[in-house]
Structures are given as C-alpha cells and as structure tokens.
Amino acid sequence: MRFVTFGGRGPAPDVVAGPAKRDTRTMYTVLVRRPDGRVGVVPPAAGAGAEAAVAPVARIPAGAPAEVPAEAVPAVVRAGEPTRWTWDDTNRWYPELLAAGTRVERCHDLRLSRVILRHSPLSAATALARAPRDAWDDLPAAPAPGPAADPATGDSSGTLFALAEAAPAAPQPALDPAAELSRQHDAVASATDPGRLRLLLAAESAGALAAAEMNHAGLPWRADVHDQILTAALGSRPPAGRRPDRLKELAAVVRTALDAPDLNPDSLPALLRALNYAGLAVRTTSKWELAEIDHPVVEPLLEYKSLARLLTANGWTWLDTWVHNGRFRTDYNVGGVVTGRWSTSGGGALQLPRALRRAVIADPGWTLVVADAAQLEPRVLAGLAGDDRMVAAARGGDIYQGMVDAGAVATRDQAKVGMLGAMYGGTTGVSAAVLPRLAVAFPTAIAYVERAARVGERGEVVATHLGRGSPPPGEAWRRTQGSAFDEDADAATEARARSQTRAWGRFTRNFVVQGTAAEWALCWLASIRRQLWELGEEGAPGAAPAPFSRRPHLAYFLHDEVIVHAPAALGDAVAQVLRDAAQEAGRLLFGAFPITFPVTVAIVECYSDAK
DNA sequence: TCCAGGGGCGCG
DNA sequence: AAAGCGCGCCCCTGGA
Numbered sequence: 260m261r262f263v264t265f266g267g268r269g270p271a272p273d274v275v276a277g278p279a280k281r282d283t284r285t286m287y288t289v290l291v292r293r294p295d296g297r298v299g300v301v302p303p304a305a306g307a308g309a310e311a312a313v314a315p316v317a318r319i320p321a322g323a324p325a326e327v328p329a330e331a332v333p334a335v336v337r338a339g340e341p342t343r344w345t346w347d348d349t350n351r352w353y354p355e356l357l358a359a360g361t362r363v364e365r366c367h368d369l370r371l372s373r374v375i376l377r378h379s380p381l382s383a384a385t386a387l388a389r390a391p392r393d394a395w396d397d398l399p400a401a402p403a404p405g406p407a408a409d410p411a412t413g414d415s416s417g418t419l420f421a422l423a424e425a426a427p428a429a430p431q432p433a434l435d436p437a438a439e440l441s442r443q444h445d446a447v448a449s450a451t452d453p454g455r456l457r458l459l460l461a462a463e464s465a466g467a468l469a470a471a472e473m474n475h476a477g478l479p480w481r482a483d484v485h486d487q488i489l490t491a492a493l494g495s496r497p498p499a500g501r502r503p504d505r506l507k508e509l510a511a512v513v514r515t516a517l518d519a520p521d522l523n524p525d526s527l528p529a530l531l532r533a534l535n536y537a538g539l540a541v542r543t544t545s546k547w548e549l550a551e552i553d554h555p556v557v558e559p560l561l562e563y564k565s566l567a568r569l570l571t572a573n574g575w576t577w578l579d580t581w582v583h584n585g586r587f588r589t590d591y592n593v594g595g596v597v598t599g600r601w602s603t604s605g606g607g608a609l610q611l612p613r614a615l616r617r618a619v620i621a622d623p624g625w626t627l628v629v630a631d632a633a634q635l636e637p638r639v640l641a642g643l644a645g646d647d648r649m650v651a652a653a654r655g656g657d658i659y660q661g662m663v664d665a666g667a668v669a670t671r672d673q674a675k676v677g678m679l680g681a682m683y684g685g686t687t688g689v690s691a692a693v694l695p696r697l698a699v700a701f702p703t704a705i706a707y708v709e710r711a712a713r714v715g716e717r718g719e720v721v722a723t724h725l726g727r728g729s730p731p732p733g734e735a736w737r738r739t740q741g742s743a744f745d746e747d748a749d750a751a752t753e754a755r756a757r758s759q760t761r762a763w764g765r766f767t768r769n770f771v772v773q774g775t776a777a778e779w780a781l782c783w784l785a786s787i788r789r790q791l792w793e794l795g796e797e798g799a800p801g802a803a804p805a806p807f808s809r810r811p812h813l814a815y816f817l818h819d820e821v822i823v824h825a826p827a828a829l830g831d832a833v834a835q836v837l838r839d840a841a842q843e844a845g846r847l848l849f850g851a852f853p854i855t856f857p858v859t860v861a862i863v864e865c866y867s868d869a870k
Numbered sequence: 871t872c873c874a875g876g877g878g879c880g881c882g
Numbered sequence: 883a884a885a886g887c888g889c890g891c892c893c894c895t896g897g898a
Contacts, residue, residue, distance in 0.1 A: 526894060527877060545878065547884070568879065571892050596888060600882085607890055610880040635882095676885085683886035690885065769887040773882095818882045818888090 287367055288342040289437045290332070290352060297326045300335055301437045303342070333359035343367050345440050349467035349593075350401035357475040360805035362792065368464040369439050370398050371594055375463060376446045378728040380720060381456055387446035394433040403474040403590040406581055406605065452726065458847060459725035462778060463594060465785035469813055470591035470601065472788065476807050477586025478619060478815045479627070479824055485578055485618040493566055496575050503570065509563040516556035524563055572607060573615055581606035585622075585802065591816070598770055599727050599777035600818060609817055619815075619822070619866035622802045626830045628811075629869035630837040630860045631820035632783070634658045637678045638856060639776045642849040643724050644707035648700065650854050667700030668693055681708055682772045684765030708768045715767025716760045723774035724848055732763050775848070779856070780819060782847045786840035787821065788813060791833065797826040822866065830862040 289301035327335055333356050336344065345367040346352045356363060373395045376382045383389075447456050490496070494504035502510065514522050519533040530544050537556070541548050546564060549557050581587055587606060595602030603609050621627045632638075637658050641649035652661030659674035668674045673693045680690025681697060681704075698705040711721045718737065720729045736759060742748060743756030796809035803812065803824065811825030811833050825833045841856040861869035 523894090528895075543877075551883085564878085568892080572880070572890095598888065600888065602889060604890080607880075607892090609882075610890065612880060631882095680886060683888095685884095685886040687885055688883085765886060766888090773888065776882095820882080 286342045287345045287440060288339060289345040289440060291346075291436050292329075292351075293326065296329055298329050298332050298335075299326050300339075301325070332356065333361040336361055336363060340364055343464075345369065345436060347398065347434060347436055348401045349464070349471055350403050353468065353471040354404050354475065357471065357804075357806070362472075362806045363468060364789075364792075365461075366464050366468055367440065367443075367460065368467045368593075369395065369436055369443065370400065371463045371467060372443050372460045373398075373439070374594060375459060375727060376443055376450075376456070378730065379450070379456060379459075379726045380722045380728050381452050381726040382446045382450040383728075384451075385446040385449050387442045390442075395439055398434070400592065402604070403471065403588075405474060405588040405590060406583065450726075455725045458782075459727060459778065462725070462781035462785055462847075463599075465788070466593045466601070466781045469784045469788050469816070470593050472807075473591060473813050473816060474588055476803055476812050476814055476824065477588040478822065479585060479621055479625075480582045480587040481585070481618050481620045482578055482582050484620065485582070485615065486575070488615060488617060489569070489574060489578075493570060493574075506563065506566055506570065509559050509566065512559040513556055513563055516554070516559065524560065525567065569612070569614070572610075573612060577606065587619075596777075597730055598774040599723065599781070600773065601777075601816065608815075613867070616866040621824060621827075621864050624798065624827055625801055625803075626825055626827045627814075627863050627866060627869070628823040628825055628830055628833040628837060628860065629820070629863060629866060630823075630834075630841075630858045631870070632780070632841060633857045633859055635776050635779065635819040635856070636682055636772050638854055639724075639779055639848075640678075640682065640704050640708065640772050642845070642852055642854040643771065643775050644704040645852060646701055646704035646707075649704045650852070652701075653854060656857055662697070662700065665700060668696050681705055682769060684712060684761075684768050686761075708772065711771045712764035712768035715770075716764040718763070721767045721771050723771060723778055725775070725778045727774050727778070729767055729770045729774075736763065776819065779844050779848055780816075782844035783840050784813070784816060784821070786843045786847075787823070787836060790836040790840060791823065791825075794829055794832055794836065797829050801826065834860045834862055 286303045288303060289299075291299040291301065293299055332352075336356060341364055343365045344352075344363055346369065348370045349366060349368045353363060353366070373387075376385070376387050377396065379388075443460075447453050447460070450456050486496075493506065497503045510522075510524050513524050514520055517533045517537045519536070522529055522533050524530055527544050531541070534541050534544065534556070537554070539552055539554055539556075541552065546561055549561060581589070587608070589603045589605045589608035591608075592602045592604055595604075601609075619627070634653075634657070637649070638653055640646070641653055641658075648665070649658070652658050652665050652667070655661050655664070657671075659671045659678070662668055662674040662678075663671055668677060673689065674697075676685075676688075676690045677693035677697045679685060680694055685691055685694075694705070698709075714721050715729070715732075718732050718740065720731055722728050739752075739756050739759055743753045745752075791811045791813070794811055797811075798809060800808040802808075803810075807824075809826065811823050811829050813821060814824040815822035821837065823833050823837065837860050838858055841858045845854060845856045859870060863869050
C-alpha cells in the first residue's frame with residue numbers, strides 16, 4: 260500500500276493549552292485499574308516514556324500513594340491537575356469523575372489514539388503500526404451511562420451503581436496503559452509529521468472529554484412541549500401497539516384511493532403492489548418518486564409516511580426512552596465514523612427532525628447559544644489544498660457568492676451545487692456541468708479532490724490534513740477489481756468493477772474533506788470547552804448537574820454545529836467564545852493560512868429560534 | 871422465534 | 883428535483 264501526500268500546511272502544536280503555553284504539555288499521568296479494584300496512579304516520569312521523562316514531575320499531591328481506592332480518584336484528579344490524564348478509554352473513567360462533580364482539563368485516550376496511529380499513513384512505518392494485533396486493537400468502546408445502558412430507570416447518570424452497570428470496570432490485565440502510552444509516544448515521535456499527529460491525538464482526546472460531558476449534562480428537553488407537538492400532529496397518545504387517530508384516518512383514505520381495503524401502508528412491498536395495481540408506474544415507494552405523480556393517493560400517502568415516521572422515530576416511546584428529568588442524553592461515539600466524524604448510539608441524536616427542535620428549551624434563567632460553522636466543508640477544502648483563490652472567494656463571508664463575484668460561475672446556486680459535486684463526486688446534472696468552470700477558477704482545490712479520487716480508485720489510501728487515514732478497500736473490492744481483468748470477464752463484470760472503482764474514488768474524495776472538517780470541529784470543540792470553563796460561574800445553581808450547575812456547558816454537537824446551555828447573563832460572552840474558538844480551530848489546522856471560519860451564532864431560549 | 875438485509879428517511 | 887459523501891434507526895420480509 261502506498262500513501263500519496265498532497266502537501267499542505269503544518270498545524271500549531273497544542274490544541275488545549277491555550278494562549279499561555281504551560282510546561283505541562285508533555286506531562287502525562289496514567290490511571291490504571293488494578294485487579295483488586297484499586298487504581299494505580301503512574302506519575303509522568305515512570306509512565307510516559309522518554310518524551311515525558313524530561314517534563315516536570317506530576318503535581319499530584321506530595322506523597323500521593325501510587326495506588327488509591329477507586330473512590331479516591333476524583334480527589335486525586337482534582338489535586339493532580341494540570342496534567343494529561345491518560346487512560347484506556349474515556350468512558351471507563353470520566354463519567355464517574357463527572358458524577359463526583361470533577362472536570363478534567365486534558366486527557367489522552369489510549370483507545371482512540373491507538374486507532375488513529377494504527378491507520379494513519381504518517382505513522383505507517385512505526386513499530387506500533389507494524390506490530391501484530393493485540394488487546395488494544397480489540398478493546399471495545401465502553402458505553403456512556405444513560406438510558407441505553409440502564410433503560411429501567413433512565414435516570415442513571417448520577418449513581419455509582421448505574422455507572423458500574425453501564426461501564427463495567429472490566430479488569431483488563433493484558434492491558435498496560437503506561438506501556439501503551441510509551442508505544443504511542445514513540446510512534447508519534449518517529450512519524451512522518453509528528454506535529455500533525457500530536458494535534459490530532461490531543462483533539463480526539465479533548466473530543467472524548469466533550470462527549471462525556473455532553474452525555475453527563477444532556478440536552479434540555481421539554482417533554483411537555485414534545486407531547487404537544489405529537490398530539491397536534493397525530494392525535495392523543497394511543498394505547499401501545501395501536502395507530503393514533505390521525506394515522507388511522509390517513510390509512511383509510513389511502514386504502515380507498517387505491518381500492519385496497521386490506522392494505523397495510525407500512526408494508527412497502529404491499530404498498531408498491533397496490534400502487535402499481537392502481538395504474539401508477541412507480542418503481543419504489545419513496546416520497547420523491549411519489550411526489551412526481553398526479554393521483555389522489557399521493558397527498559394522504561405522503562402525509563401518512565411523514566407522520567408514521569414522526570411516530571416511530573420520535574414519538575411517545577422515544578420520549579419515554581430517551582428523555583428523563585428534562586434532559587435528552589445520548590451516547591456520543593467519538594471517531595465513530597471512519598472519517599473521524601462522531602456517531603451516536605441512542606435516540607437518533609444526530610437526526611433530530613427540525614419539527615422537534617421546539618422542544619429544546621433552556622432552563623429558566625438560562626439560555627441556549629446555538630452556533631454553526633458556515634460553509635465549513637468548502638472552507639476546509641480551501642485550507643487543505645492551500646488554494647489562495649478560493650480563500651479570496653471566501654473572504655466576503657459567503658464563499659459561494661464570492662465565487663460568483665470572482666466570475667467563476669453565473670449564480671450562487673451553481674457555485675454551491677458545483678462545490679457539492681466536487682466534494683461528493685457528483686457526476687450528473689448541474690453539478691457535473693459546472694465543475695469544469697470551478698476547475699478553471701480554483702484549480703488547486705479541485706485538483707486536490709480529483710487527486711484524492713484517483714488515489715481511491717487505485718485502491719490506495721488517503722489522509723486528512725492531520726493524518727487520519729482512510730480505510731483500505733476490502734478484500735471483496737480487490738477481488739472484483741481482479742476479476743475484471745480476467746481473460747473471460749464479461750461486460751457485466753467489467754461494468755461492476757468500474758462502478759465499484761468510481762464509488763471508492765468518491766469515498767476517498769469525500770474522505771479528505773469530511774475528515775478534515777471533522778478535525779476542525781474537534782479543535783473547535785476543544786477550544787470551546789476550555790474557554791467556557793474559563794468564563795467561570797454565574798448566578799445561583801440551576802438544574803444542570805455539577806460541575807456545570809452554575810457554568811455554561813456544551814449540550815449538543817452535530818458535525819458543524821453546537822449548542823451551549825448557559826446562564827442567561829453569560830449569553831453574549833459565550834457567543835464570543837464560539838466565534839473565537841472557530842478562528843482558533845482554523846489556526847490550529849492551517850496555521851497562518853488566511854482561510855477564515857465564520858460562525859452564525861444565535862442566543863435563544865429555544866433551539867428552533869436559531870437561524 | 872430470531873436475525874440479517876433492504877427500503878426508506880431523518881440529519882450534516 | 884436529486885445527485886454525489888457520511889451516518890442511525892424504523893418497519894417489514896424471508897430464511898433459518
């Protein structure tokens with residue numbers, strides 16, 4: 260396997276140290292669970308390998324024991340800050356600390372870092388990446404506490420019992436975190452571009468802290484408002500297993516319109532048969548195909564589908580399962596997507612329909628500060644490729660309008676659709692038609708994604724700006740490629756191989772952009788959580804759990820968007836933090852390269868009032 | 871009765 | 883209009 264680099268700019272060295280660099284940057288203190296349940300605290304000199312051996316000795320309390328009872332860990336952490344707490348998996352340690360009201364400033368998540376170092380082309384030649392698979396590669400992500408882990412009560416976040424249930428401190432005798440940290444340090448030090456990986460690992464670990472904190476704090480959610488929305492749309496809540504009134508009515512209308520008295524509209528094959536039998540030449544039952552035909556069944560059927568979706572995805576059952584004590588909690592899965600984006604497990608937290616955002620309402624005396632990064636992906640591409648002309652187009656605040664003003668394309672919509680096609684690999688319609696003009700106007704950026712696509716088509720791997728590697732194509736992919744070169748390969752086989760080739764090219768093309776955008780977002784989050792903490796406390800304790808009861812805190816994250824729940828008096832300060840953090844993230848990734856990252860910020864009581 | 875897979879649709 | 887990328891999760895189906 261070969262890795263192809265495209266150049267780019269180096270990052271600044273540390274993501275969370277802040278403007279005043281501390282001498283603790285390389286200081287790591289390792290926490291390890293002993294078989295007897297006690298916790299070992301391994302100070303830096305012994306635990307962190309050559310790089311940290313020269314750093315100051317850990318400031319854990321003088322005379323601190325090397326082993327403490329598990330209950331003492333919060334006190335040790337409080338007394339030991341600042342250092343980079345190093346552990347096998349953030350969800351195996353941090354929820355417990357948060358439950359005790361203890362925040363951690365910085366950590367090093369060995370599990371997440373291992374995954375990155377295993378797959379990064381920058382570290383491919385290191386001992387860690389070349390070593391045989393071991394227990395660290397197989398360490399499953401620990402689930403966060405919450406409804407998913409403890410559906411019986413849902414309200415599990417504060418109890419040690421539930422924490423033990425949710426994130427069993429399963430003794431991992433085979434795992435030596437201090438030794439793994441040392442291996443990871445060696446891998447970074449001997450990697451192609453240590454600064455990038457160092458930043459990536461710090462950002463990923465900071466993301467793990469932010470994720471645990473958001474799970475701990477939850478998103479303010481008004482069950483009463485949610486219930487009103489459901490009742491207004493569906494009718495009152497029916498007994499379990501029954502359709503709400505509105506769905507019953509619509510189903511009846513659909514059956515009549517199709518002359519199919521026994522039709523279950525939830526059965527796609529039956530629905531398709533009924534549609535065809537009624538003379539409608541649809542191939543699927545998808546809403547965009549239905550929307551194109553003219554027939555009395557279309558309107559009630561589309562409404563049925565939309566309301567059925569609301570009921571099954573975010574109905575009363577969802578509310579019962581995922582919202583407790585005024586908070587929606589999900590399990591953020593940091594690095595859960597190969598590109599480095601997060602996924603979530605529980606409640607479909609990244610797919611909350613817009614119609615439900617009215618239920619996201621700040622606590623009394625508090626406010627929601629909602630921010631999203633405008634046009635993040637094209638801006639990231641400009642930085643990634645180092646395309647000065649695209650940077651110029653971005654300068655006015657609207658990169659697509661800037662492209663029009665630069666004479667690249669005729670309309671803003673062409674610019675937007677064209678860039679989308681460039682980043683996703685669009686091959687049809689307006690997108691493909693406009694691409695050549697974008698390639699003339701912004702040759703550096705377009706060449707960058709085209710090159711990433713070619714690399715993928717060859718079955719090779721690409722990397723994000725900070726070095727996260729794309730997965731190599733699987734064995735089946737290679738088999739199909741090989742079979743297309745057989746003497747007796749038929750046309751269909753060759754066509755299949757070609758289509759698969761292009762599909763992998765679209766994946767790697769998008770990987771570099773989506774993945775680097777995810778890195779920007781990690782840096783943004785890291786900067787936000789540090790700056791929010793520095794804003795300090797305000798007012799009387801609210802309903803937010805310690806350590807955030809009087810502090811602004813992250814409550815939700817959605818790829819390029821955050822919600823901060825804050826005491827009302829701090830709203831403006833938080834808004835400024837969100838803007839400043841975006842610029843800091845840009846500097847961390849792209850140094851002095853002048854691409855900017857504007858964010859739209861709204862200070863609102865209710866999520867749906869943002870933008 | 872359980873489970874994998876597909877269609878569909880919500881989000882970025 | 884959707885397309886082209888990345889997800890999670892619902893329902894139903896069909897095979898074990």
